[in-house]
Amino acid sequence: MAESPKPFSHLPAADDERLKLLLQTHGVGTWVYDSGQGLLRCDAVSQELFGFALSTELPYEAWLQTLGKSDQKRVQSVFQDESLASSLDIQCRNVLTNRWIRLRASRIGSSIAGLVEVIPQDRLPIMPVRQAFKTLLEHSPIAVALLDKEEWTYQMVNPYYTRLISRSSETLLGKPLREAMPELLDRGFEQILEQVIQTRQSLVTREVAVYVSNSEEIETLYLDFTYQPQRNDEGEITGVLVVGIDVTAQVQARKAVEASEARLKALIATAPVAIGLFVGRDLLVELPNQAFIDIVGKGPNIVGKPLREVMPELDNQPFLQILDDVYTTGNMYQSYETQVNIVQDGVMTHNLYNIIYSPLFDAHGQVYAILDIAADVTPVAQARQQIQEAEESLRGAIELAQLATWSMDMESGKFTYSERLRDWMGLAELSAYPEEVYELVPEEYRNAVRDQIDAVIAGSGYYENENVITHRHTGYQRTIHAQARVYHDAQGKPYKLAGTAQDVTQQRETQRALEQLVQQRTEELAAANEELASINEQLESSNEELEESNVLFTRSNENLEQFAYIASHDLQEPLRKVQQFGDILMSRYSSQLGDGVTYLKRMQVASQRMSLLISDLLTLSRLSSNQEFTELVSLTEILKTVLSDLELRIQESKASIRLEPLPMVRGDILQLGQLFQNILSNALKFRQPQLAPAIRMHSTQLWLDELPQDVQPARMAEAYACITIADNGIGFDEQYSQRIFQVFQRLHGKSEYPGTGIGLAICEKVVRNHGGAITAESQPGQGATFRIYLPVEQVR
Structure with a gap:
């Protein structure tokens, strides 16, 4: 003011x-x-x-x-x-x-x-003083009454006073207070008048509630009363002048402000986001709610203290300067998913927040405080990142399996598909209406495909079919295996059919070739059987032997027919069927395939590598989501189990392994076992020629501030166990120390060192799931050293 x-x-x-x-x-x-x-x-x-x-x-x-x-x-x-x-x-x-x-x-x-x-x-x-004074009193909005000190007799009252007490002037003037207004005696009115006479000083009572009745309701007014002693010409006190000023508007306005402030305080206190005030240029913390206190992490005794004193960790961050700019310019500041480094209960946190700094202005338009609203959105950001990672993994798996994706909108009936399926069909756009799509399905399949899709939408909700599609321009036909499921909205109404499609043309051609080969052999066996029957007629002496041969050939024929049925049935799963038929070809017809055996072996090796790759991908996908581990497990016992599983490989390679005691951590036994098995398997696999592998494992404890700068653990902890695994293998160039933890990254040829390129990616994911970090150091020909940092429960 x-x-x-x-x-x-x-x-x-x-x-x-x-x-x-x-x-x-x-x-x-x-x-x-x-x-x-x-x-x-x-x-x-x-x-x-x-x-x-x-x-x-x-x-x-x-x-x-x-x-x-x-x-x-x-x-x-x-x-x-x-x-x-x-x-x-x-x-x-x-x-x-x-x-x-x-x-x-x-x-x-x-x-x-x-x-x-x-x-x-x-x-x-x-x-004419008296008349002017009387006129003024009659029209004044101030209540005035004069009481003689003898029995407190009413000498004068103005109309406003009589309205306040719901009495007429005739019932008051000339009558003692005890007779005219006896109800005032119980309210201490007489004691107030006595006090004024005795002290010879004026007395004031503030905001006295007065209830005034009108034709419809009782109205509450608030008045400030002044009780002033009245003196005669000789200075003697003769009575008391009572003056009441209506302050109802001020009282109601103040109460409205107080109620508004109370509502605001209640809103702030119960808000799920952090809310507080920074008052003055020094940013004194005022009115923090519990969420604000929890985020600051310094306890409840922060009110009235400068923000810089409460949160000294902000000195090396931009927020104090931003707040000063808001205070200076009066412009609001807003940011989303901003990282703020805060020491909460003694532990440095790096959470993400949505922040609003809103300036508050006084009556003169000057900034006097800043309203801070902050919401911790770390879980939301992490969930979005996990979804993105899952989507990327899914896209990688789809690309790896060479799958196409497609969907159909229920309302419009329009198909949408990936670029791969578009190329298979020879269409220009990534969407088309049903007529265009069904036109590319040969007539013998078309009605069945349409009817099955309609039936899935109306009933079962799951679609699976295999049919031929024709390229619009080249006429090339390929067999696709499609599957999809129906998705429903919040009201349970189906709105989309979505799924994948796989080109199984090569598998089906292989299947048909095998079936033709089986048929050919069956026909040959039938011809041989006829020939044997003819010989049986000619050579009665060999009848029994020929009959036995006939039975054997018949059984063989039945076995072959049964094999053809089973092979045809099992080829519905392309990879497994390719492996199974490859095994059948290798075991039964290798002598007839000639140079084809080499290609068959290459196909089998590729199939096995594909199977291992899918297995590793499944393992990696199971590790895609963060988990919370509560069980303390012994890393020493886990490593003993892993070494037992690798015992044969260790003996074959004549490896020497030195294992020192390792700590207890909170984690999953299977995941940690997979971690150490992958690293030890690599140490045994990537060994130097003519040199037996030598592997050493030991552990040290590091505090948070002792971690190397390039180590960024997934979760902050007071202390970490650093498990070092060093070998004397072939090593690798230091520039690939980060690349080796990525999916499908290999530094050596598949023929020289078999593998999928996923093992170390699994290791990195396991360590991250356990809140830690993993690094690698190496030089070509000098072995490799892996360091695993896992949180441990220790007290400094």
Whole structure:
């Protein structure tokens, strides 16, 4: 609030005080009118002369009503004149004190400063005072009553007073308080009057609730009452003047503000996001809710402290400067998923927050505080990242398996498909209406495909079919195996059919070739059987032997037919069937295939590599989601189990392994076993020629601040176990130390060192799932060293 100029602000402070003391000694009061606030600020003498003892600040309108009508107009003309030449010097009667006063005033800037003094009895103006005073009281919005001290008899009341107490003037005037208003005695009214008489001092009661009845309801008003002793010419106290000023509007406004503040505080306290105020340039923390206290992580005793003191870790971050800019410019700041490094309960955290810094302005448009609203969105961001990783893994698997994707919108019936399926069909766009798609299905399959899709939508919800499609431009036909499922909206209504398609043309051609070969051999066996029957007719002496041969050939024929049926059935799963038929070809017809055996072996090796690759991909996919581990497990026992599983390979390679005791950690036994088995398997596989593998495993404990700078664990902990696994193998170039942990990354040829390129990616995922990190160091020909950092429960 801006401070109004004092009447003598142009004087030195000492002279100002001496002048005011001199004026007060002579009964002259000083006052200042603040036009911006609509208030008169008075000294003690002015309060006494104006008849307001309750406050040094008087509402202008209430003060104006204490003057006569003509005097009010004269005062208003001066107060409303903004020219510096305006001044005031009048004599008027104050209706509250029943005294004549002299008002003098001059304008100083936007305010008016003045003096007030009592006019002596011998200098009073000659005028019909009593009638003017009576008229003023009758029309005043101020309640006025005069009570004689003898039995507190009502001597005078104005209409506003009678309305407040729901009495007529006839029932009050000339009657003692005990008779006219007995209910006031129980409220201590008589004691107040006695106190005024005894102390000879005015008494003020603030915001007294008065219940006024009208024609429809009871109205509650709030008044400030002044009880002022009345004296005769000899100075004796004769009674008490009661003056009540209606302050209902101010009280209601204050209560509304208080209620609003209470609602705001309740809203802040219960808000699920962190809310607090930073007050002043020093950013003092005020009104923090529990969520704010929890995020700051310094306990509840942060109120009233500067933010820099509460959160010293912000010094090396941009937020203190951002807050200072908001305070300076008055512009709001907003950011999304911003990392803030906060020490919570002694542990440094690196969570992501949505932040709003909103400036708050005072009545003069100046920033006085900043409202901070922050929401921890770390789980949301992590979930989105996991979804992205899962989608990327799925896309990788789809590409690896050379699958196509497709979907059909139920409402429009339109098909949408991937680029691979588009190329298979020879279409230009990535979507098409059913007529265009069904046109590419040969007529013998078309109706069956359409009917099965319609049936799936109407009933089972799962589609699986195998049919031929024709390239629109080249006419090339390929066999695809398609599957899909129906998706429903929140109301249970199907809205989409989506799935995948696989080109099984080569598998089906292989299947048909095998079936033709089986048929050919069956026919050959049948011909041989006929030949044997003819020989049997010619050579009766060999009849029994021929009959036995016939039975054997018949059984062989049945076995071959059964094999053809089983092979045809099992080839529905392409990879397994290719392996099975390859095994059949290798075991039964290798002598007839000639050079084809080499290609068959290559096909089998590729199939086995594909099977291992899918197995590793499944293992990797199971590790795609973060897990929380509560069980303490022994890394030493896990490694003993792994070494037992690798015992044969260790013996064959004549490897020497040195294992020192390892710590206990919280984790999953199977995942950690997979981690160590993959690393040890690599150490045994990538060994130097003519040199037996030598592997050493040991562990050390590191505190958080002791971790190497390039090590970024997935979860912050006080201490970590650093498990080192070093070998004497062929090593690798240091520039590939990060690449080796990526999926499908190989540094050597498949023929030289078999594998899928996924093993170390699985290791990295296991370590991340357990809140740790993994690094690798190596030089060609000097072996490799892997360091695994896992959180451990230790106390410094």
